[in-house]
Amino acid sequence: MRVSQQFKLKRKQAELDFVDVPLETDLPVFVDPTAIRAMDTPWSSQCVALLQNFFSNVLGAVQKGDKARAVSLLGSLNERNDFHLGYSSGKSRGHAFGKGSAGSVWESLLTSKAAKSGVLSDLEDTALLIEGVGADMISDAVCNIIRAPLIEYTQDMCRYYGIPMVEGVSSGPCWDMQAQNWVGKHVELPMPKGESLVLVPKAIVRLAGAYDAGAYYRHYLLPEMQKQHLASGSGLVEVLKSKKRRVTKTALMKHYGKDKGAVAKLTEDNPDVLAKYKMAKAADPSPPISNSTFAEIENVANVQLYDLYKKVVAVPPGRAHAHAYERAVEGLLSALLYPSLIHPVRQAPINQGRKIVDLRFSNSATTGFFSWLSKHYTAPYVFVEFKNYTEDVKNPELDQLSGRFSKSRGQVGILICRAVSDRKKIDAMCRDAAGDGRGYMIVLDDADLETLVKSTTAMHYDASRTILNDRFDNLVL
DSSP: OBHHHHTTOOOOGGGOSBOOOBSSSOBSOEEOHHHHHHHOSHHHHHHHHHHHHHHHHHHHHHHHTOHHHHHHHHHTTOOOSOSOBSOOSSSOOOOSSOHHHHHHHHHHHHTOHHHHHTSOOSGGGHHHHSTTOOHHHHHHHHHHHTHHHHHHHHHHHHHHHTOOOEEEEEOOOEEETTTTEEEOOEEEEOOGGGSOOOOOBGGGEESSOSOOHHHHIIIIIHHHHHHHHHHHTOTTOEEOTTSOEEOOHHHHHHHHOSSHHHHHHHHHHOHHHHHHHHHHHHHSOOOOOOHHHHHHHHTSOOOOHHHHHHHHHHSOSSGGGHHHHHHHHHHHHHHHHTTTEEEEEEEEEETTTTEEEEEEEEEOOSSHHHHHHHHHSOOSEEEEEEEOOSSOOOHHHHHHHHTTOBTTTBSEEEEEESOOSOHHHHHHHHHHHHHTTSOEEEEEOHHHHHHHHHTHHHHHTOSSOOHHHHHHHHHHO
């Protein structure tokens, strides 16, 4: 029984922004802190700040020798089974830094020169240097540290998809940067089967952790050791018949060892290698899990974009069917625009509630059209309005959308309607608005949505142009 089934959402994973987890066990995917850093949205920035603040407190306790403080901090990372992510056998259970393992983790950090010197600086570094820490433990720890933003996200998703919540539910320990400690509170959360549920954005989960101790050792540390041994002429240097000198990785592993203790010791002596590894990971983060891969993990049929498009065009035009049209387009957009646009909020209030926008997405694109857009224009959010009209939209509808823009929220929006009979006239009105400094609006009709469905890969990843590029060029060229 997945979340979508429990709450009768009538949507598949592709149409949902959150991970549609099973409620009785866990889904084998992991929250990756490098994925959160790569998102670059207001929500992810809040999460990154919490992760950095928490771990700096842990390292500060290590460097001061304050064992009680460090054990207290790590001991509150016990997982409460309300995320349903990671490895599990049978009923959902966590593998975070619980009270039982906090002491052993502390002992490892206490004796780590990397922790004391500042070489070990981020939580994910422990996956490389601390024995027993892997993707599952890092994922659980991250979820607990960012529990407060995840609860806010869960509340957004419940309001968006119509999932009922219960008031007065214990939040569990939430990291508070002001208090510099764990703080509990009572919040609204869904309670399927009588247990609290915290939803996780599918954009921040991966099939494995980004940091791999074995790959770091083989491809970063050992090549550095080869250079050093060749330079010093150590006893590990072999001279071949061709007079070529070499040091094999096999000889180095036999000399230094293969476990994380060896990795940590070499990193302590060569901190620049870790810095290079982290820079490479940051420059080339792993992409979000695709909707088709989610379907494979869940052992279900993948939703086809064209099937979602057919649901849109099946809705009759006219104001009487406006809600059905909006719901159909929302389902298509969630699948079509992921992973570039995420975290949809319907009827999002702005200007302290004085204005309402049909739909707002956060722009998390790292490649493709929306990434280019965020680099050249103000677009942390992209606003969407729906008009199920039988006639062409006019200036009042465009003014309604442009009225949602601001320099801080963003100045880009999409207006979706059924058909455009005079494209030149619509383009001219949008170009006038852009020229007057009232923002950048792209008008898409049913036919345009079909075109986008056919070019979804290009929209997100390729350098090739799509209808979005063409429509935006019409606004500014």
